[in-house]
Amino acid sequence: xxxxxxxxxxxxxxxxxxxxxxxxxxxxxxxxxxxxxxxxxxxxxxxxxxxxxxxxxxxxxxxxxxxxxxxxxxxxxxxxxxxxxxxxxxxxxxxxxxxxxxxxxxxxxxxxxxxxxxxxxxxxxxxxxxxxxxxxxxxxxxxxxxxxxxxxxxxxxxxxxxxxxxxxxxxxxxxxxxxxxxxxxxxxxxxxxxxxxxxxxxxxxxxxxxxxxxxxxxxxxxx
Numbered sequence: 001x002x003x004x005x006x007x008x009x010x011x012x013x014x015x016x017x018x019x020x021x022x023x024x025x026x027x028x029x030x031x032x033x034x035x036x037x038x039x040x041x042x043x044x045x046x047x048x049x050x051x052x053x054x055x056x057x058x059x060x061x062x063x064x065x066x067x068x069x070x071x072x073x074x075x076x077x078x079x080x081x082x083x084x085x086x087x088x089x090x091x092x093x094x095x096x097x098x099x100x101x102x103x104x105x106x107x108x109x110x111x112x113x114x115x116x117x118x119x120x121x122x123x124x125x126x127x128x129x130x131x132x133x134x135x136x137x138x139x140x141x142x143x144x145x146x147x148x149x150x151x152x153x154x155x156x157x158x159x160x161x162x163x164x165x166x167x168x169x170x171x172x173x174x175x176x177x178x179x180x181x182x183x184x185x186x187x188x189x190x191x192x193x194x195x196x197x198x199x200x201x202x203x204x205x206x207x208x209x210x211x212x213x214x215x216x217x218x219x220x221x222x223x
Contacts, residue, residue: 028158032169040165047150047157054150058143061136068129068136075126082119089115121213128206135199142192149185156182 033041089112096105156178162170 028155028162028173029169032162032167032172033158035167035169036161036165040161043161044154044157047154051147051150051154054143054147058140058147061140061143065133065136065140068133071129072126072133075122075129079119079122079126082115082122086112086115086119121210124206124210124213128203128210131199131203131206135196135203138192138196138199142189142196145185145189145192149182149189152178152182152185 033044089108093105093108093112096102096108156175159170159173159175159178161167162173163175
């Protein structure tokens with residue numbers, strides 16, 4: 001049991017040393033928690049582990065954001081290639097007209113029409129990938145506020161335990177102030193979550209628009 005408490009405090013110290021931790025001016029000193037009985041510290045496991053989970057989610061969100069950026073670059077290359085093909089088809093038609101070659105011009109016109117449709121599809125693909133990147137960035141923002149909220153809840157739980165156990169260091173912390181921080185972080189997390197949902201919805205619509213054209217189905221122009 002005591003070994004588990006030691007591991008718990010070690011994890012807390014490691015987390016507190018990361019770039020995402022220590023965001024609050026009134027963070028709780030682990031030395032003060034050392035004044036609390038080891039058995040009582042067991043009650044902190046959920047909130048301590050909650051910070052770890054939030055940081056894992058943030059790392060995953062950042063990885064997804066990098067992948068989304070790669071998708072945008074790939075789509076851009078496709079658009080660039082289609083534009084080059086379109087320019088080549090246009091040049092072919094002009095050459096056919098200059099040589100008064102009707103058959104060559106007709107064949108070029110068919111290629112041009114296909115190129116225009118391919119470019120349209122490619123641009124829809126890029127629009128989708130751009131929106132996917134926006135959605136990924138919003139998820140990163142949500143994950144960051146998730147870390148803030150988890151840290152706030154962790155610190156509040158620590159302070160409440162110090163007061164509950166009447167630890168000497170408890171006088172350094174006002175629970176009400178930590179409760180205010182939790183409330184603030186909770187609102188920020190909710191706002192970030194709504195933004196993430198909105199961006200995800202836009203990405204879904206952009207994907208549907210691309211898929212519809214990619215399947216050669218008619219998509220009416222926006223009025």
